[in-house]
Amino acid sequence: MPSALRLRLGLTAVLAASAVLALGAFYAGDSEPGPVDARLGTAAYDVGPPWRNVALALDFLGEPAGATALVVTLMAGCLLLRRPRAAALVAAGATAAVVTATLLKSLVGRTIHGDGNLSYPSGHTAFATALALAVALAATGRLGLGRTAASALVLGAALTAGAAMGWAQVALGAHYPTDALGGWCTALAVVPAAAWLVDRTADRMTGRAGGRTVERRTDGTTRRPPGRRPANRPADRVEDRRAGHTADRNAGRTAHRTADRTTDRRPxxxxxxxxxxxxxxxxxxxxxxxxxxxx
Structure with a gap:
């Protein structure tokens, strides 16, 4: 995670988690659309072709087969670009979002179209938003964006992906609009934590290896870890030899000048x-x- 975005994403995660809990408590055990759902869902329900085909394509990307293919493709792209931490964040962020959404569904107990269809929050929306956040975090470091531009890119990608998948779920009748909102907020809450955990774990693994002085974050940026470099490295030995030769030359020059002054002052x-x-x-x-x- 970029250091410039840590505070902003941290505050966003706290607000998003609060929204998820508030909506979950309000709709716990419910099976009917709320006032917001009735207003927003009327325009999206029962769409016809070609928009229904678009909704079905987006929905497939959230199904197990489509989601697996999408995650593997994004991870492969990150590895080809030599961004292993970004690849780890894609997997960790998507997994954390889906697992969290699944657990919340059981806890909240909101249903749609029958008792067996748990709906809050939307796992498809959480998954799509988590992937967009992971890719956007990697792109901020790759493009070298500033704090404002990086924040706009990350939040814009999350909003676009969440809105697209949320619309598809509402249009297909799989979720209420507030379910999609809860899934979007779920991703905003867990992905920053997953990014911090990936960076923390990678830093520890790099420190144990002891062979690198520059570490790469999930967004592609680098930082130099604190502390001295490992001892007995070839570069250290070369620098030590150079320092020794320089000290010998300086000592020789000092002794020569001292001898000249002593000779001039002999009785x-x-x-x-x-x-x-x-x-x-x-x-x-x-x-x-x-x-x-x-x-």
Whole structure:
């Protein structure tokens, strides 16, 4: 997860989880559409071709066969782009969203078209939204977007995918509109947590390997972990040898300059000798001028 989006996605996850719980408590044990469902669902129920065919195609992507094919395709694309954390987030985010939605259905107990058809929240909508969030998080790092642009991309992708799948479920009569809303909020609540967990686990595994100084997040961005580099690495040994050679050269130069100053100050050497040496080094200057300078 991009560090710039952690706070925003964290707050979004908290609000989404609150919405899921509030709607679940309101519609617990119910089997009839609520006031919101009656208003929103009237325009979407019983659509005809070609929109019904579009709804059926979207619905297939949420079924076990279609969902598996979609997840495998996205993971393969992430691995080809060398984004293993993004591939892990695709699998973890989709799985977390579907499992959470399934558990909530049993807890809430809302039904549609009979007692055996649990409806809240919509698992199809949660699945589609989770995939869109995972892909958008990977794209933010790949494109190098700023905080505002990245937030717009992530939330826009989640809204588009959730609205499309939610409309398909309502149009086919499989869910109420509030079921789709609950599925959308479920994905917004669990995917940021899944992204944090993937990054945390990958960081620990990279730290145990001990061979990398740069770590890659689920969105493709990198960070340098704290602490010193592992000891006895070839690069460290080369730097140590270079530092040793530099220290030896500096020590040699210092000793040479010290010896020159000591020689100049030895007893027995007259001011005239020093004057002659300086005059020899400074063409065009008279011995008297140099003698006065030395004195």
């Amino acid at each position: 027995g050497r007259s001011t005239g000798a020093r004057t002659g040496r300086i005059a020899g080094r400074t063409p065009g200057r008279t011995a008297d001028a140099v003698h006065r300078e030395v004195r």
